Amino acid sequence: MMTKHVFPYLLMVFCGLSAMDVMANPMEGLCALKDADTRSISPENFTGEKGKGGMATLEEGTAAHAARELGQGWKVNPYVNIEPGATVVLGETTGMGHINHIWITPTGEYRTTILRFYWDDEISPSVEVPVGDFFAAGWGMGKEPRITSLAVCVNPRSGFNCYWQMPFRKGFKITMENMGEKKARAFYQIDYTLESVPEDAPYFHAQFRRVNPLPEKSVYTIVDGIKGRGHYVGTYLAHGANSPGWWGEGEIKFFIDGDTEFPTICGTGEEDYFCGSYGYNEKEDGDKYTYENFSSPYTGFHHIPFEGVQRRFGQYRWHITDPVCFKQDMRVTIQSLGWQSEGRYLPLQDDLASVAYWYQVEPHAPFPELPGGDALAIKN
Amino acid sequence: MKPQTLLLSMVWAIASVSQAFAVSNPMSDLCRLKDADTRSISPENFTGEKGKGGMATLETGTAARAARELGVGWKVNPYVHIEPGATFTLGETTGMGVINHIWMTPVGDYRLMIFRFYWDGEDVPSVEVPVGDFFAAGWGMGNEPRISSLAVCVNPRSGFNSYWQMPFRKGFKITMENLGEKRATVYYQIDYSLETVADYAPYFHAQFRRVNPLPDKVDYTIVDGIRGNGHYAGTYLARGANSPGWWGEGEIKFFIDGDTTFPTICGTGEEDYFCGSYCYNEKKEGERYSYEGFSSPYTGFYHVPYEGVQRRVGQYRWHIADPVRFKEDLRVTIQSLGWQSEGRYLPLQDDLASVAYWYQMEPHNPFPALPAAKDLVVSE
Numbered sequence: 001m002m003t004k005h006v007f008p009y010l011l012m013v014f015c016g017l018s019a020m021d022v023m024a025n026p027m028e029g030l031c032a033l034k035d036a037d038t039r040s041i042s043p044e045n046f047t048g049e050k051g052k053g054g055m056a057t058l059e060e061g062t063a064a065h066a067a068r069e070l071g072q073g074w075k076v077n078p079y080v081n082i083e084p085g086a087t088v089v090l091g092e093t094t095g096m097g098h099i100n101h102i103w104i105t106p107t108g109e110y111r112t113t114i115l116r117f118y119w120d121d122e123i124s125p126s127v128e129v130p131v132g133d134f135f136a137a138g139w140g141m142g143k144e145p146r147i148t149s150l151a152v153c154v155n156p157r158s159g160f161n162c163y164w165q166m167p168f169r170k171g172f173k174i175t176m177e178n179m180g181e182k183k184a185r186a187f188y189q190i191d192y193t194l195e196s197v198p199e200d201a202p203y204f205h206a207q208f209r210r211v212n213p214l215p216e217k218s219v220y221t222i223v224d225g226i227k228g229r230g231h232y233v234g235t236y237l238a239h240g241a242n243s244p245g246w247w248g249e250g251e252i253k254f255f256i257d258g259d260t261e262f263p264t265i266c267g268t269g270e271e272d273y274f275c276g277s278y279g280y281n282e283k284e285d286g287d288k289y290t291y292e293n294f295s296s297p298y299t300g301f302h303h304i305p306f307e308g309v310q311r312r313f314g315q316y317r318w319h320i321t322d323p324v325c326f327k328q329d330m331r332v333t334i335q336s337l338g339w340q341s342e343g344r345y346l347p348l349q350d351d352l353a354s355v356a357y358w359y360q361v362e363p364h365a366p367f368p369e370l371p372g373g374d375a376l377a378i379k380n
Numbered sequence: 381m382k383p384q385t386l387l388l389s390m391v392w393a394i395a396s397v398s399q400a401f402a403v404s405n406p407m408s409d410l411c412r413l414k415d416a417d418t419r420s421i422s423p424e425n426f427t428g429e430k431g432k433g434g435m436a437t438l439e440t441g442t443a444a445r446a447a448r449e450l451g452v453g454w455k456v457n458p459y460v461h462i463e464p465g466a467t468f469t470l471g472e473t474t475g476m477g478v479i480n481h482i483w484m485t486p487v488g489d490y491r492l493m494i495f496r497f498y499w500d501g502e503d504v505p506s507v508e509v510p511v512g513d514f515f516a517a518g519w520g521m522g523n524e525p526r527i528s529s530l531a532v533c534v535n536p537r538s539g540f541n542s543y544w545q546m547p548f549r550k551g552f553k554i555t556m557e558n559l560g561e562k563r564a565t566v567y568y569q570i571d572y573s574l575e576t577v578a579d580y581a582p583y584f585h586a587q588f589r590r591v592n593p594l595p596d597k598v599d600y601t602i603v604d605g606i607r608g609n610g611h612y613a614g615t616y617l618a619r620g621a622n623s624p625g626w627w628g629e630g631e632i633k634f635f636i637d638g639d640t641t642f643p644t645i646c647g648t649g650e651e652d653y654f655c656g657s658y659c660y661n662e663k664k665e666g667e668r669y670s671y672e673g674f675s676s677p678y679t680g681f682y683h684v685p686y687e688g689v690q691r692r693v694g695q696y697r698w699h700i701a702d703p704v705r706f707k708e709d710l711r712v713t714i715q716s717l718g719w720q721s722e723g724r725y726l727p728l729q730d731d732l733a734s735v736a737y738w739y740q741m742e743p744h745n746p747f748p749a750l751p752a753a754k755d756l757v758v759s760e
Contacts, residue, residue, distance in 0.1 A: 025700060025701050026405060026406040026530075026700075026701075027701055029405050029408070098411070100405075148528075150406055150407060151407060163405075163407050164407060164410075165405070165407045165408050165410065165411045166411075167411050198412065200412055200413045201411045201412060201413075202411070202412075202413055217450070229413065230413065231410070231413075231414065231418075233410050249455060250455070251424070251434065251454075251455050251458070253433060253434060254418075254420075254433075256418070256430070257430075258431075259430070259431045260431075261453075262431050262432060262433055262434055262435050262453075263431070263433040263434060264418075264419065264420075264425075264429075264430045264431055264432070264433055265418070265419070265420040265425070265433055266420075266422060266424035266425050266433030266434040267422065267424070267569065268422055268423065268424060268455070268458035268459065268567045268568075268569065269455070269458060269567065271539070272458075272483065272485070272539075272567055272569065275483050275533065275535055275539050275541050276535040276536050276537070276539040277485030277535070277536075277537055277538050277539035277540075277567070278485060278537040278538060278539075279537065280535075280536045280537065281536040281537040291536070292536035292537070293536075294526065294528070294535050294536055295528070296528040296533040296535060296541075297528065297529075297530060297533075297677065298533065298541070298543065299533070299535065299541075301535075301536070320406065320407065320409075320410065321480045321481055321543045321545070322418075322480035322481040322571040322573075323410060323414070323418070324418045325414060325416045325417060325418045325573065326418075335454065335455070337454075337455065339446075343445055343446050344445075344446055344448065344449060345446045345447055345449075345450055345454060345455065347450070359410055359411065359413075361413070
């Protein structure tokens, strides 16, 4: 019995077969027992400890007022408040395992509410991204798209979910900073397992950038300075078109392992990279532009209603089946191009904000400083 | 415990941990480092070679006119033209690896733009399918469905994506032939990785068929003559109903490994095989029929608006969780049935076109000759 089962695994272990050969079906994982302890951190259990959920008392709970006649156990502390200028630790734990899912519904200015993830006691965060952008919803409260993808779901009304798997070996810390001027609030849940992590499991990273307006004829950098070994797994791009006309002609370029002037991977257009085509079915009617939104398991596009001059879009691409591997370094750029007279490309000076998602072996190169104030905020 | 048993137990323990980890969910693959080089072929890098993207000059680029004031690197060659009667090599490379994703947006008569894939220098293609049908969008330009599935996505406006994994050991060649009378234009991107492919990994195959009208009381053959060891992975069926009334009563039959008169797997109806039911909620109002379209990760159905006599629909089923294994041979047929008076089945003489998708070890049996252009085209 045992030898019958061992043989294929022996083959896999010793032939170093890639995961592609193993993962026949997304449901198959459920058919194997797993030696893991499931835990979940929320405001109802900040440490995730076994048997310690829902213990907040009426003396300390954020929702004590609502539960005052019901008492302990009756949703006494389901959210946290974050004062302007404050940083709150959403969750911190020790041990080895993976984060499997995060759900959060934040209230406040998404762009100035900053999520940071630290793996294994590191000093500089591996994730540093405004909370909306992290969930591919960068245009603020009330402007959430609907996303149904394998890595991120944004559900009614503002249910932000991420399914990126995030291994840790000694523990993790997740914080949220409120850089805005109003109180922020967050209900959240961080679902993880304590289990052994394979030696070759790299760590999850996400970096935010924003430039507005993009200087003429310059190229927007989605990420650079990645040093190490790993693979690039996704891009979220919030594009604010500052001038009329189609805005998505620019090519994406992946500079891998020492590429300088010319990239290894060169795209054919912005909506092409996000796996749509032909202007996402753009139609112009007077001053109004319409587009066709979509959300697939892998990529998506949405047009955000906005009455101001800017036209606002969000686009995601998850490289789940097609991660871009690097062994030493990686830089990713995209052009911002439209059209002008006589069939010429028009370099645009648009509002570009992005999140780059990747996995790599630590240590990571520290991120550039996050923009502050007006350089970060969205004008309404 | 015998030393031999102990060793096996240890290997089992180690192997089963990584096995469980690898298959735990579709996102887990990303938590493993992979010894792979990521490459991508597009008109901006026909060979996929490292550091050779976006090098086209203003002398050679298809879009040189648009980039004339910007120069090299500014989207000089994002598409190709394919003249009537010509066959263009979209991509060709040597080495071992896996195609992970293909994106494409073709302009032309989809039914007359023939996609062919050759693995490892083979003479007869393993894929020979009109480009629209390959992406489950067989009814022509402007009639693209929206598909959001694990294997295929069709995004606005005409963004065709395939996520079928396609291993190759010595290289691949992908061509497109233009059987039409007008010039075709194609933007595309073939994302692949160079990596070790397991000895037991079979090759991807796809075969197109079309019969219009189906002779009376004849089964439509989706595929036959498959010889080898592999598994059937999907069906796309474009049906044009040539007469009024419901059209989807026919049963699908899988004849596996020597089955002759009776199949091993027998369905219960056409919409049943595509995992809908009761006529996809068909409603009739006067001469008008309406249906409820859907696109799930595994199966889908859509009704294409058309003013002519035919009613046109597309249906896909991906056997991702439930591939149909064969060791020697496989034949797949479907009946075409409606209803007539006194509760009797009515054999239909409909327009049926299909793509069969499967994996098998090479060599494959050569495909039947593709129908002539006049028998391929969809009437206006």
